[in-house]
Amino acid sequence: MPHDEEWIQEQKRVDYTVGKMKKEKEELLSKVRAVRGEAQEIRNTFWEDVTVNLDEPDDVVETSASVRQQAELLAERERSYGHMEKNVKQLDRLIYSPYFARVDFHEEGETSEPIYIGTASYRDEDEYLVYDWRAPISSIYYDGVPGPVSYQAPDGRREGVMDLKRQFLIRRGKIEAMFDTGLSIGDEMLQEILGHHASTHMKSIVATIQKEQNRIIRDVSSNLLFVQGAAGSGKTSVALQRIAYLLYRYRDSLHSEQIVLFSPNQLFNHYVSKVLPELGENNMQQTTFLEYAQARVGKALKVESLLDQMEESLEGKTEHKETAQIKGSLEFFRAVEDYAKKLLEGGIIFRDIRFKGETIISKEDIAAMFYAYDESYSLPNRFQLVSKQLLKELERISKEERKKPWVEEEIELLGQEAFLAAHKYAERKMRQNRDDFSGTAYEKEFLARKIVNRRFSSIRKHIKQFRYFHIRAQYLDFLKKAPEFVRGAEGPLDAKTRAAFQEGWLPFEDTVPYMYLLDLATGKMMSSSIKYVFIDEIQDYSPVQLAYLRYLFPYSKFTMLGDLNQSIFGTSGRPQMELIKDIFGEEKAQVVYLTKSYRSTAAITRFTKEILQDGEKIEWFDREGALPVVAVAGSQEEAIAKITAYVKKLSAESNTVAIIGKSRKQCEEAYEKLREELDLTFIEKEYSGLPEGTILIPSYLAKGLEFDSVIVLDVSAATYHDEAERNLLYTVGTRAMHNLVLVSNGPVTPLLDKVPEDLYVEE
CATH class of the missing domain: 1.20.5 (Single alpha-helices involved in coiled-coils or other helix-helix interfaces)
Known part of the structure; x- marks a missing residue:
């Protein structure tokens, strides 16, 4: 052409x-x-x-x-x-692809200059052939339209006129599409980009950043930036571009290891892992709350994950729901502080330090050391000082232990290498002391010390790690006394926890109070070098988790991203933004709303927004596609047959087809039947990578991901029967980019009752 x-x-x-x-x-x-x-x-x-x-x-x-x-x-x-x-x-x-945009700009009295914008700057001698998308002047491309514009330069605000705004799609050095536009970012470019297949990794969106997204990316004044965004509005992409922008803006003082992203799971971490490297930046620290908690708690207890708790909830196991809500409240978090303050006066529970089945330092002696310090000493300071005292006492005990018969017996069992080292030590000692008698005494002293030191090494390690503090017993004591500190905390708060401790695990709802008590007593583990903390899927964080993160990173700036419509783990009843401002303070807090969904076709967004009670706030991007399908089956066999047929049909036009079940158990049952007919991967845990092709995945692992086609495993009234599951069904449906099929084994869930019939096809 x-x-x-x-x-x-x-x-x-x-x-x-x-x-x-x-x-x-x-x-x-x-x-x-x-x-x-x-x-x-x-x-x-x-x-x-x-x-x-x-x-x-x-x-x-x-x-x-x-x-x-x-x-x-x-x-x-x-x-x-x-x-x-x-x-x-x-x-x-x-x-x-050298660049994706051109803006022609001139200041008053000057000639218009073309400025080409790409993912990185490129300079030829003294001329910029390409400007980095993060450069100050590039902001006019995202925020402005032809006509008067301004931008914030390092030396102050600059004003001028944009004469032209042009967008390119360049691949392999060839222009494939070119548009002149009067909009912030032209719809033609978005149509071109969004019409492509999903990938197993998130893509960079720098060519199509919208004005409201650009505001989030370039915000440098807020201490707390809260982004409430509809599903598919680009929240996570914007967060990653924001990290890239901050690394560029503060490149002399900010490094990628000073930024941490808390994401929902490892699958999601893998999904977003290529965005920053594609922009020429190193990845920030990435972790999940579970990973941090497990590192803090240690190997002695296995921390229950949010996903495990979600599985219990989806399977109807809710006997500890009220207790979990109390333990997740801000009041409970503050009760831990009140309890810890009382421990300054007494009540800390210690363990005996034992060796060879005998107590060598009793818990009573440790308590006497601990409370001998003046009350002005904090709990962590006392632990540091007591550990030094205990190590000195251990050294005294070890000298006595060297003289005992068991040491003589172990010396007899040592190899030739140990005796050779002992002989060299004895010779050196005799030279230093000018001894004329035999070195046997020195050899024996060397070997005895070596044996006792080796046997005492684990005790030293335990002392340095404050293992003589009986944190489990202390936490159970707190749970017993919690009703003194928390209104409405009636009944046994310690029953489930006590049983879990005996089995070697820590319930999810106990994780933060347990860690907080440990930190208040022995000192917190945190990195003061972290300057920015990003939290994705913020709607799934309880008030105690948010308060704890604030405690861990008191000097960091926070960016939080979430969608209250996707709060599939339930809420505490109080508006989340109100809670966050209570925890973080109002000062320099900014809330930005992203209401337009770009991920799905208009047909899918129109359908899914109707599932919600207040879905009218969600706008769709005008990208047409097929209507969602609701396929009703009369039996499980028929439902499996329909799913199989749709997978085969959609696979021909999709890189990724996701069959999304409500729970892991539901997916396991379906997998046994589907695997006979389909080549599919069952993702039941935090899979390290996301494969192409057909996958079977539970709802909570699909959060934050997107797929070309989604088949909802079962939307029957038997599966989605509770009003509280409305957000879950919405979340599952909004994973689809191009095609959405909902299969129902029996009568369809009443959660779809209010969706107008002209928004879907029933088969």
Whole structure:
């Protein structure tokens, strides 16, 4: 198809830019080969170029300096090589697609200048051929329309006129689409991008960032930024672009390891893992609340996951629901503080320190040490001081222990290597002390100390880790006394917890109060270097979890992202934003609403929004597609047959087809039948990666993900019967980008009763 002159000129400009990039890449590759060769040469000849002489103290110092100098030379070459390799990868990305936009801009009295915007800056001598999307001037592309515009430059606000706004879709150095637009971001570009298949990794959205999303990305003044966004509104993508922007804006003072993202599960972590590297940035720290909790609690107790609790809830096991709500409240969190303050006066429960079945330091003696300190000493300070005292006492005990018969018996069993080391020690001691008698006493002293030290090493480790503090018993004591501190906390709050401790696990609802009590007593584990904390799926966090994160990161700025319509784990009854402001304070708190959904076709968004009570707030992007299908079956066999037929049909036009069940148990039952007919992967836990093709996945693991086609396993009244499951059904349906099928084994759930019949096809 012939192109107009404008298109031809733009393609020439792409060719020129790509040509410059390819030339620079070749030069860089040549340097990479040279530096890599130098580094290999240094490795091969490392010890040949080092002077090794250990005869005299001065020689040892000289040898150490020589080794260090050679190691530093190698490290410098490897750093240089790594930096150049990173630049080559960035050039590869730019050669494939050098930029995605052009804005023509001029200030008063000046001529209009074309500014090309891409995922990274590219400079040829003194001229910018491409501006990074995060550069100050690039904001006019996202926020402005042709006409008067302004942007915040490092030296102040700049004003001018945008004469042209043009968008490109460039692949392999060729322009595939080009649009001039008067909108913030033209619908044509969005249609082009959103019409593609889903991927097993989230994609960067820098070419299609909307004005309201750009506001979130470039916000640097808020201490707390809360993003309430509809399903598919780009919340997570915006969070990742925001991280990339912050790393660019504060590149001299902020590093990726100073940013932490709390995400819903490991599957999700894998899904988003490529976004930042594609933008030339290192990934931030990624974790889940469960991972953090397990590291803090240690290996002695297995922490119950939110997913395990969700599975119990979906299977109707709700006998501890009221207790869990009390333990998840802000009042309960503050009750832990009140209880810990009382421990300053007495009541801490210690363990005996035992060796070979005998108590060597009693818990009463430890308590006497602990409470001998002045009341002005905090609990963590006392633990530090008591541990030092205990280590000194252990050293005294170990000297006595060396004289005991069991040590003599173990000496007899030692190997030749130990006796050789003992003999060398004895010779050195005799030279130092000018002893004329036999070194046998020194040898025996050396071996006895070695044996006792080895046997005492685990006790030392336990003392340093405050294991003499009986945290489980202390927490159970708190639960017994909790009604003194918490209104309405009647009944046995410790029954489930006590049984769980005996079986070696920590219930989900006890995790934060348990960790908080441990932290208040012994000191918290946190990184003061963290400057930004991002929390995704914030609607699934209880008040105690949010309060605990605030306690862990008191000096960090927070970005929270969520959708209260997807609160599939239930809420505490109080508006979440109100709770968050209570915990974090009102100062510099900003709430941004993203109401437009871009993930799904208009047909799917129109359908899913009607599932909600207040879905009228959700807008859809005008991308047409097939109406959702509600397929009713008369038996389980017929339902499985319908699912199988739809998978085969949709697989022909989709990279990813997800069959989403309500619970893991429901998925397990379906898997046994579906696997006979279909090639599918059952994702039942936090799978490390997301495969292409057909997957079977429970609802709570699908949160945050998107798929070309979604088949809801069973939307019958028997499965989705509770009003509280409305949000869950909405969440499941909104995972679909292009096709949505809901299969019902028997009468359809009443949660779909209010969906207008013209918004779906019934089969």
